[in-house]
Amino acid sequence: MELLSGADMIARFLQDEGIEYIYGYPGGAALHIYDALFRQDKVKHILVRHEQAATHAADGYARASGKAGCVLVTSGPGATNAVTGIATAYMDSIPMVVLCGQVASHLIGEDAFQETDIVGVTRPIVKHSFSIRHPSEIPEVLKKAFYLASTGRPGPVVVDIPKDMTAPTERYEYVYPKKVKLRSYNPVTRGHTGQIKKAVEMMLKAKRPVFYTGGGVVTGKASEGLTDLVKQLGYPITTTLMGIGAYPQSDRQCLGWLGMHGSYESNMAMHHADLIIAIGARFDDRVTNSTSKFCPTAKIIHVDVDPSSISKTVRADVPIVGPASSVINEMISLVQGHKIAHPEALTEWWEKIDGWRADREGKLYEPSKPGEALKPQEVIEALCRVTRGEAYVTTDVGQHQMFAAQYYKFDKPNRLITSGGLGTMGFGFPAAMGIKQNYPDDDVVCVTGEGSFQMMMQELSTCKQYGVGVKIVNLNNASLGMVRQWQDLNYKSRHAHSYMESLPDFHMLIEAYGFTAITVNTLDELEPALERAFADKHELVFLDVKVDPFEHVYPMQVPLGAMRDMLLSKTERT
Amino acid sequence: MRHIISILLENEPGALSRVVGLFSQRNFNIETLNVAPTEDPSLSRLTVTTVGDDRVIEQITKHLNKLIDVVKLVDLTEGNHIERELMLVKVKALGAARDEVKRTVDIFRAQIVDVTPSLYTVQITGDAGKLDAFLQAMAPVGILEVARTGVSGIARGDKVLSL
Numbered sequence: 001m002e003l004l005s006g007a008d009m010i011a012r013f014l015q016d017e018g019i020e021y022i023y024g025y026p027g028g029a030a031l032h033i034y035d036a037l038f039r040q041d042k043v044k045h046i047l048v049r050h051e052q053a054a055t056h057a058a059d060g061y062a063r064a065s066g067k068a069g070c071v072l073v074t075s076g077p078g079a080t081n082a083v084t085g086i087a088t089a090y091m092d093s094i095p096m097v098v099l100c101g102q103v104a105s106h107l108i109g110e111d112a113f114q115e116t117d118i119v120g121v122t123r124p125i126v127k128h129s130f131s132i133r134h135p136s137e138i139p140e141v142l143k144k145a146f147y148l149a150s151t152g153r154p155g156p157v158v159v160d161i162p163k164d165m166t167a168p169t170e171r172y173e174y175v176y177p178k179k180v181k182l183r184s185y186n187p188v189t190r191g192h193t194g195q196i197k198k199a200v201e202m203m204l205k206a207k208r209p210v211f212y213t214g215g216g217v218v219t220g221k222a223s224e225g226l227t228d229l230v231k232q233l234g235y236p237i238t239t240t241l242m243g244i245g246a247y248p249q250s251d252r253q254c255l256g257w258l259g260m261h262g263s264y265e266s267n268m269a270m271h272h273a274d275l276i277i278a279i280g281a282r283f284d285d286r287v288t289n290s291t292s293k294f295c296p297t298a299k300i301i302h303v304d305v306d307p308s309s310i311s312k313t314v315r316a317d318v319p320i321v322g323p324a325s326s327v328i329n330e331m332i333s334l335v336q337g338h339k340i341a342h343p344e345a346l347t348e349w350w351e352k353i354d355g356w357r358a359d360r361e362g363k364l365y366e367p368s369k370p371g372e373a374l375k376p377q378e379v380i381e382a383l384c385r386v387t388r389g390e391a392y393v394t395t396d397v398g399q400h401q402m403f404a405a406q407y408y409k410f411d412k413p414n415r416l417i418t419s420g421g422l423g424t425m426g427f428g429f430p431a432a433m434g435i436k437q438n439y440p441d442d443d444v445v446c447v448t449g450e451g452s453f454q455m456m457m458q459e460l461s462t463c464k465q466y467g468v469g470v471k472i473v474n475l476n477n478a479s480l481g482m483v484r485q486w487q488d489l490n491y492k493s494r495h496a497h498s499y500m501e502s503l504p505d506f507h508m509l510i511e512a513y514g515f516t517a518i519t520v521n522t523l524d525e526l527e528p529a530l531e532r533a534f535a536d537k538h539e540l541v542f543l544d545v546k547v548d549p550f551e552h553v554y555p556m557q558v559p560l561g562a563m564r565d566m567l568l569s570k571t572e573r574t
Numbered sequence: 575m576r577h578i579i580s581i582l583l584e585n586e587p588g589a590l591s592r593v594v595g596l597f598s599q600r601n602f603n604i605e606t607l608n609v610a611p612t613e614d615p616s617l618s619r620l621t622v623t624t625v626g627d628d629r630v631i632e633q634i635t636k637h638l639n640k641l642i643d644v645v646k647l648v649d650l651t652e653g654n655h656i657e658r659e660l661m662l663v664k665v666k667a668l669g670a671a672r673d674e675v676k677r678t679v680d681i682f683r684a685q686i687v688d689v690t691p692s693l694y695t696v697q698i699t700g701d702a703g704k705l706d707a708f709l710q711a712m713a714p715v716g717i718l719e720v721a722r723t724g725v726s727g728i729a730r731g732d733k734v735l736s737l
């Protein structure tokens with residue numbers, strides 16, 4: 001029997017759970033835990049420069065690896081600084097465990113120094129939370145936290161740890177719990193066979209089918225199965241922003257992504273479909289546009305592991321509650337050996353879709369002319385070429401995010417790492433840091449904007465400390481571009497506080513941390529700069545790319561319209 | 575439509591706040607709420623009455639079921655059920671009204687559980703409609719204070735809500 005203090009139990013548990021990196025920031029209430037981490041060397045602690053960055057780094061790692069990320073912060077301001085990152089993970093269903101120090105039990109409720117009711121503050125943005133009430137519970141509670149975070153529909157779990165629970169003098173028996181059970185939590189492991197059969201019958205009989213798949217396929221590790229199923233049927237597929245890469249985008253059957261800034265052909269196909277096969281997607285308002293006009297002629301099959309996602313905003317005709325992977329596998333075995341009922345209708349459907357594709361071919365944006373400012377789209381296309389479409393691409397939030405998602409071609413899941421649900425500026429850089437540490441031999445690039453980057457740029461210091469060689473491509477339009485675009489469209493171009501005045505000299509800023517910065521002004525400087533940036537996998541390089549500040553993101557769905565109602569450029573609309 | 579949802583909840587600190595928080599977070603409405611431990615001290619039974627169309631009620635039950643602390647729930651209004659609420663009311667009882675109140679209490683099969691020279695304290699149980707009717711009857715006399723427990727309920731027949 002082994003007796004350990006609460007703090008040592010935490011360190012040991014993390015080792016036994018196979019956690020390699022924990023992102024955090026110390027403070028009074030967490031110091032016993034920090035001391036325990038110091039006295040071991042299996043779990044590596046990464047000292048960020050702001051707790052929000054710790055959560056984004058753990059989140060980025062979780063998205064890239066499919067395993068739960070882990071964060072450690074102190075009570076009060078440490079914990080509240082982590083809130084934005086917890087909400088970001090919650091909205092995108094990312095597995096994460098956040099350990100928060102707390103004031104000692106006897107002080108709780110007294111407004112003690114650095115006391116915050118973090119369980120209360122985070123209640124609406126966590127999958128679940130725990131407060132430790134006795135040190136001996138620590139192994140069991142931590143196991144439950146990781147189990148809850150990473151099963152079913154994943155999400156962040158907060159564990160509140162009063163300081164006395166980790167006191168070095170109090171020792172209790174430690175056993176690593178291999179398994180835990182919660183009587184009220186039994187995530188479904190497979191879908192209802194009858195419903196799946198019904199769905200497959202509809203799929204085989206459809207004349208204008210579209211697969212519409214989301215982040216649930218990525219977090220549910222169902223990309224291979226999905227690719228199989230879609231190829232077997234020969235149907236078109238569109239994904240959500242969160243689902244990008246679950247099906248290879250370079251394949252002909254992939255229409256790109258859908259919704260507010262989705263591709264023309266995706267939105268058109270959705271609008272005209274007679275069957276929508278939704279898997280691991282949640283009919284979110286950035287996808288559906290006005291739900292009353294959404295896909296008027298389509299029947300809807302909706303597969304999701306979370307029953308509350310089904311029929312939340314759009315009524316499903318065939319609801320299937322189950323994990324994407326097992327439902328897809330069952331679908332595959334039911335489809336095998338069957339022919340689709342209307343091959344001629346499918347041919348016609350593809351002709352229609354190819355027509356929509358051809359309509360926009362070569363018209364997506366106007367490339368820059370010599371002497372003009374670079375177009376952000378050109379930068380992403382060049383980035384995709386230089387990295388052969390294989391990099392992990394994280395983004396911040398704004399126009400640059402949409403351009404990255406539109407113009408980089410992703411053939412693998414977990415490669416576009418972006419805050420879709422919450423839309424958190426500041427996410428991209430720390431997320432890239434978390435990924436790069438775990439995948440040191442891969443290219444990891446953060447596509448950012450000068451607005452977003454300034455929200456988390458203190459992490460340059462963390463990258464310096466740990467030698468994290470991420471690449472940063474700053475699409476510098478000297479404005480809060482996405483805000484400005486809305487102001488152009490809805491406020492007669494009154495640019496209220498969307499112009500970034502007093503920008504730093506990014507070159508000097510990056511050099512102050514000892515890193516390389518390259519400024520790019522023209523098209524002929526672009527590819528050489530990118531080549532240079534990616535020459536050494538272990539070097540942080542910052543590209544400050546000056547891009548056209550007047551560019552807009554298109555297509556853009558018209559508010560309150562149907563899927564097919566889109567602005568296609570500053571002068572065209574459907 | 576009005577629904578009565580009964581929940582078996584882990585008897586844990588914070589569990590109740592998760593349920594209540596869910597209602598405000600998702601813009602669901604709570605008309606009454608009643609909660610107490612069951613014969614199994616690890617479980618509380620919570621009964622909530624809420625109003626919404628089928629879509630809203632479906633969302634409410636799905637989201638409640640998603641809470642880790644919710645062990646089981648039933649929408650009692652889906653079947654035959656017994657609904658009860660207890661109310662304590664202080665009413666003015668002076669002069670002629672004193673007898674009038676007494677008679678009304680008898681008609682409603684309520685009980686007077688405390689008296690002073692100027693008021694009666696009345697205890698009454700029944701479904702929410704009966705309690706409302708009693709309050710209406712007492713309004714002209716003068717209601718001084720009302721304490722209602724909120725609705726509790728149970729299914730009729732063999733059906734039981736248990737682990």
Ligand SMILES: Cc1ncc(C[n+]2csc(CCOP(=O)(O)OP(=O)(O)O)c2C)c(N)n1
Pocket residue numbers: 396397398399400401423424425426448449450451452453475477479480481482483
């Ligand atoms: C933390 C946070 N605050 C505000 C917003 C609202 N917002 C969305 S996009 C955007 C502009 C982002 O500017 P920048 O990072 O320069 O990107 P650009 O649109 O110019 O490419 C803002 C302010 C947000 N998404 N997140």
Ligand SMILES: [Mg+2]
Pocket residue numbers: 398449450451475476477478479480481
């Ligand atoms: Mg910008």
